[in-house]
Amino acid sequence: MSLRSRFNLSRLAIDYPWLTLGFWIAVSVAGLLAFSSLKYALFPDITFPVVVVNASAELTTAQATETKLTQPLEQALQKLEAEGLSGVRSSTYPGRAIVSLSFDVGTNLEQSVKRVDATLKPLKLPNGATYKITPVNLNESAVASYAIESKTQTLSRLTTVTQERILPTITQVPGVLKVNLLGVPVGAPVKTPPSKPNAAEQVALDAGSSAVRFNGREALSFEVVKRSDANTLDVVKVVDQAVVTLRSQLPDVQLTLAATQADYIREATDSTVDALGLAIALSVIVIFPFLWNWKATLISALAIPTSLFGTFIVMALFGFNLETITLLALALVVGIIVDDAIVDVENIARHLDEGGKSPRQAAIEATDEIGLTVTAATLTIAAVFLPVGLMQGVVGQFFRPFGITVSAAVIISLLVARTLSPLLAVYWLRPRRNHPTTHSWTGFVQVYWTLLRWSLNHRGIVIGIALLSFVAGLALIPIIPKGFIPKLDRGEFNITYTAPLPLAAQAQAAQAQAAQQAQATGSNVTGGNAATLPPGVDPAALAAQAPPVNPIADSLETAKKLEAFVLKSPEVETVFTTVGTRQQPNKGILYVKLKKGHTVHTAALQDQFRQQLPVIKGVTTSIEDIQFVDTGGEKPLQIALVGDDSLVLSQTAKTIKQRLEKLPGFADVTTTGNANTKDNIFEIERWNARRVAYVSANLRQDIALGTATDRVVAITNEVKPAAVTLDLGGDSARVGEIFSSFGVTLGLAVISILVVLLLLFRSWTDPFVIVLSLPLSIVGALLASLLTRSDFGMISVIGIIFLLGLANKNAILLVDYINQLRRSGLSRTDAILKAAPVRLRPILMTTAATILGMLPIALGLGAGAELRAPMAIAIIGGLITSTLLSLIVVPVIYALLDDLRLRLTGRKG
Incomplete structure (x- = not known):
């Protein structure tokens, strides 16, 4: 018994049919249960652990503060590099230093805080210096904000009701970390610090309250911040249920959802699921015209749900979510999932149609012939994506679920193709004679055979065309638009502004700092920050005469002017304005939500607003996208x-x-x-x-x-x-980080492919034939990106890696069958001219199935389409060129390298 027969898993599956069926039924049931446990999200859970050290000392200049406070803190904290510290950023002002420590993605934040505290305790700082350590988990984000309004109650009374009735209820919701109350009326009592603050600090202290407006009306708001490990959709759903209860309990209070991440997450995931469903349908439909056998089509199609069920189990075990990246991975692997079954079923059907064999004999011989090839091809795809799952840093955490999901899906699809598909073929398929596709397909194969024979006789021309195509592809790189993540038409964005502090506030701050400087130097200095005031303004006189400063009132007037302009746009549904957040009274944010079905793209409307927003003296504005991940x-x-x-x-x-x-x-x-x-x-x-x-x-x-x-x-x-x-x-x-990371990943992927191929072919020439065919896929990917003006970035690069696996698979199918025929006694040329036409149908079937599976994603339909489309576009373009070129170029390279091998060994072909 040959090696292929000895390790043919299909024989065991056919010999033990009930065990095989029982196993996959159990996998399907477990997969359904696993699927029900998966949560929807926009992106993988990525945590950016940050620890902020806020220090102050009685120092009068920024330079002195830098020397005596900032630098000692930095030097002490740099020792934490061995503990995962990735960067130290600091901002120094007279008497104050803010040191922000960034730790590697995935570092335990609580442990990092303890290490920072232990590092700073023995540190000698200037007399009177104090510091506060604050952990910041950027994944603990605000997932929903509700506007609180009442036609019968004042804001002061509404504040009391909110604090006593609303906030305690929302705080108890599972997954909620904290609830922030915004819009507390100006002048409301604020907590007094232990020591009396100086004038500069008092400005910020009095601004501890904030102002909120919703669609041009004064309001309060509560902001729900989720725990880092909580699911956004789950938290928002339960909060919404709690709000419904509160509405019934407080009939004279209006609670309106003003801003949330949940709507877009839901729309984007629903669109991706729809694209996945359409990809499955199109991948199945394309099989039938090739096989013209509904039973063979059904056997191939059953591999898709069975493989997906198994993949859901792996996703649940790893704690992954159903988010953009993993759903995209599932949509992409549909073509590969069905590929393995197609190749097996097509080969079994071919053996049956050749006549003289029972279904069982045809299935065993066909799987003996193709089994090791399919196994090796699929393992090379897993080898390509496992390095993606092991990538480090932010990019690694982002794509780890992608790499592991794809690897799991293709390995499970291999098991389905090697066990379930052959078993069903034995019981469902029967020999056919003169089925409808025979004559038309024979004519197509004859054209291909003629072209292939010409190519083998004109190898120089073929290699020249291949090299020219590759060079042309490389030449496209400088002119292709490059990006990080595409701009999405989310229908929402922020307008942030910074207004100047009132003169009195500036004067009080300047006077206080000047007094500190005079006290420290023993001179009567009134300079310093007074330079920030208009010429001729005496800070001491202005500070003494000014009433208590309320900078938030002036900032609110700025917000009203911007808000009034935005609300005039027919594309805008709501504007949620927050003034005085983060202890900065002169800053504010207008969250703009567009109407459903808005006719202007979000980015285009942003550009319009940038040109048309009212110009307010001293005010700077910034129109910004909603961030994918808070950085x-x-x-x-x-x-x-x-x-x-x-x-x-x-x-x-x-x-x-x-x-x-x-x-x-x-x-x-x-x-x-x-x-x-x-x-x-x-x-x-x-x-x-x-x-x-x-x-x-x-x-x-x-x-x-x-x-x-x-x-x-x-x-x-x-x-x-x-x-x-x-x-x-x-x-x-x-x-830069992405392309650097993926450069290493591509190198590891190619090495992994070579290792698998060397184990399969046990020679150096065949693996190199296959690896040399890989660049042919890049040509189409780059050309497709250029023609569609699709930004080539993080999403497109993963498509290139995906292409390596697919192009490699087609080459393996060709080369392995050529070798089998040569071992049976055929000459090299005869083996090539027989093997290539036989493998033409499964290669075209798998390529067509993958391309059609990618089409719904490439068309860019639904929420988040801009994110998904670049990858699909790159894959479709790369598959078209790699398939067309590899069907000719791979046999030619095979012949050339075989000649080289024979010359080196001194043997004849």
């Missing part, structure tokens, strides 16, 4: 200027900002260190123990992130002094 509010495009002189850095940043604001595509450009002057440095930013200044910007719809980054880098290199260096941040840095 602390940074903008997509960010660069860091690194140097030693804070003033030089600030001036360089200002110059870059001025240049960017004149270019199309850049919006809401901001810099750090705006207030720094030659005489007074108010703010010092540091990153990993070096001084930096940041330039950040949002991007308009008509510019890709990669293009924008290239322009910023070019401008920066033109204007920066030699002593200043450039680092990328934000999504610009993440793009």
